[in-house]
Amino acid sequence: MDRKTFDKFRNIVYEKSGISLGEGKEALVMARVSKRMRVLGISGFTEYLKYVMQDETEDEIVNLLDVISTNVTSFFREPDHFEFLHNVVSEWSASGHKRFRFWSAASSSGEEPYSMAITLMETLRESKSDVKILATDISTRVLEKCKSGVYEKSKLAGVSPLILDRYFESSREGGKTFYRAKDLLKDLITFTRINLSAPSFPMQGPLDVVFCRNVMIYFDKATRAKLVAEIHRLLKKGGYLIVGHSESLMGIETDFKVIKPSIYKK
């Protein structure tokens, strides 16, 4: 891919998703875009770029973002965040709080919102609370996976048999074991597409806790600052923003207070 074509891809990806493809990402972009071009039977990058820009439905830009973005995730990734969620929700529940609203802002294929749902079910078992989790991502492909709630056994390797039994049904297909999230888990979660680089968002708030983990690393400072301000607006006073361990709000002007690395309070 020549420099000019790479810059065009870089600009369109930034404009549509806020994802900032840094220098030296040509090879990665080329490999991922080629995959999509093979599906379409298009052989040249310039031809594909034209195809993306001329598509008035914007369906192809969604497909392009699907292949560009990194969706790596896992159940109970960065486990201390789920421990924190358990502790804070226990406290709120003990003080009579019954209505809880959460947001998994870059949910990827669903491991994060399902881990939140399991944590909340386990924490609020006896309390008859009204709990809702909003799970959003820019990628329609991963959102489909979220909605299906079906995962290969290996993805749940670290989850205890008791939790698996409580919240999943297993089945065998093509010699493999799959786990399907039970409705009691799925019913807590609403899945929808939201582009985090395009605030403001359609929700009203107030939200109790927002997980916005391992996505801001792809954004430049201006996009991060806008996003953080919008999350601040949507959280209740005393609510929390949790970011990935490799991220921080350093360098961003914000009213959030640092509670510990990666956890912020409004």
Ligand SMILES: C[S@@+](CC[C@H](N)C(=O)[O-])C[C@H]1O[C@@H](n2cnc3c(N)ncnc32)[C@H](O)[C@@H]1O
């Ligand atoms: C590395 S995954 C993180 C998943 C999960 N939060 C975690 O920490 O395990 C990053 C996710 O961010 C999503 N993403 C990238 N740009 C986005 C944007 N502008 N708006 C919403 N989601 C975006 C990607 O599609 C991907 O699923």
